[in-house]
Amino acid sequence: MKDHDAKGIPHTTPRQSATFTQDANSDIRRAAATGIYDIRGGGAKRKVPHFDDLLFLGASISRYPLEGYREKCGTDVTLGGRHASNPIKLDIPITIAGMSFGALSGPAKEALGRGASAAGTSTTTGDGGMTPEERGHSSKLVYQYLPSRYGMNPDDLRKADAIEIVVGQGAKPGGGGMLLGQKISDRVAEMRNLPKGIDQRSSCRHPDWTGPDDLEIKILELREITGWKVPIYVKVAGARPYFDTTLAVKAGADVVVLDGMQGGTAATQDVFIEHVGQPTLACIRPAVRALQDLGMHREVQLIVSGGIRNGADVAKAMALGADAVAIGTAALIALGDNDPKWENEYNALGTTAGAYDDWHEGQDPAGITTQDPELMKRFDPVEGGRRLRNYLKVLTLEAQTIARACGKNHMHNLEPEDLVALTMEAAAMAQVPLAGTDWYPGKPGTSY
């Protein structure tokens, strides 16, 4: 491109709009060409305040550290002791979030069970019911109780180690789901009691209860059916975390699962994923405050999910008051999703490794988010399980490293005082001081 015209007058530099970005323009062109909104998997991709905006202070004269490789730093967690006679005891505070058979292949679900069990933690079913592969390979399995009730039955309910009533999901608070027809194999169709090949809609709200008073009775029913043995979790999206946590606890939940907007989904409208809900970081402190106000912090456990990637994220979530975290997208990446080794095939699908999110279309080159028998053959559940176990181990070691540096002999001893924030936004959301100050926006006793 010439930098001047024929008369020698300089051109201005071509300037891209900060409002009409290349991304925004491509969305407009796609909408104009198709007449329908974009559906994709995954969580919010926009940049939001996150755990990266927090730092640990580590030890100093007033705090002494624990020896990194010698001194004990506990990672175990017990979930659901409030009412259940058999609470879940995990070796590590990192669980596998709910992902459906249907969205994922059978071997992928098996790998999640293998990896989680080897690491001493739980995995979770999803919409579509419980598969024998998953139950068989998961030493601790949480059975999701979803609005669609696809595959729901009392026999599987009694096989579960815990029940998770799903009220909301961080990627789509207030939204349901859709499993497109191309992923409805004979087996998926049979489990969901619907014809093969049709789009299967998952409802956005439960068919037989509305509101917290009904939820309390629903929890009573599930406890009666399972003999008050297993914990009942209630999963809420990061929408109104203070009130949702309060209401879930008042309804009788043993555990609250809180999923921020970076939490993934198998398929939802892009506009929904990016514009509804709150960042994970913004949700934790209000939920913890709700538990504290009820005198239930640590008695009812809080599991946080949505954007957990490394041990620092785990430690930060726990320092802010979570009892454990859950991973979904990170677990899929550990299994091999979006691996650059499939780059040519991602390119053929019009995308690139790391950006592939059309999980609902069933063409996953890694053979994980598909029901295509040929693609599924690419994925080895034993190897996948090993990779997930390794990843969970690293997350745990990283989190322990940080906890020891902060002088904590158990992950649960991490506290907000161990943290500072790098930005005003993160300081306000996490309610920890802006680095170099003793202040955060909204701090009690300050007028701003």
Place this chain on the structure above:
Amino acid sequence: MQTFDLEAQGLRALNSTLHAQAENTNQTHWEIINPKGSHAIAVGLDAPIEVNVKGSTGYYCAGMNKQATVHVHGSAGPGTAENMMSGTVIVEGDASQYAGATGHGGTLIIKGNASSRCGISMKGIDIIVHGNIGHMSAFMAQSGNIVVCGDAGDALGDSCYEARFFVRGSVKSLGADCIEKEMRPEHIKMLEELLERGGCDAKASEFKRYGSARTLYNFDVDNAAAY
């Protein structure tokens, strides 16, 4: 006949006692007295026993039932026989909203009226109502049958899949993608069997059949206005 006083002995004792009944139990007949609208009565049963509840029940009576026959000698609260797998549930009076919700199998017989969302998201259950059913009944119903000897409220069968609805009286309105369908001989035969099972004093020839037009099975933007 075993008699259980729910008020005196409590819900936990009731359900654990009924759950303890094995496949070959000889304690096959149970009578529950003083239910007084309690919730979660006789939930999660899995034995061929008969349970007679002498009075009205609260939420989720006979929820997730398998094999058992639960007979409510009164009216039933919301979610009666929700997610039932097999067996029979009979309500002598009226049933509140969500009766038979997500039921996978078995038969729910309501001798009075059923409120809104009867058979919502049903997955194989047969629901036979001697009276009327309320609005939004059979929403997203997947499979199974609803027989209504009276009238149906607004938006019957909205977004339904393969379930069938037989209504003798009027239908206030049909939901999205639900249409009236031809009553072929196989449907008459099926309905006669359902009417007999439900103890209904009605003739199959008096009913109309409704079900999915199957135009919304695959999402199409041109149908967006129908949702």
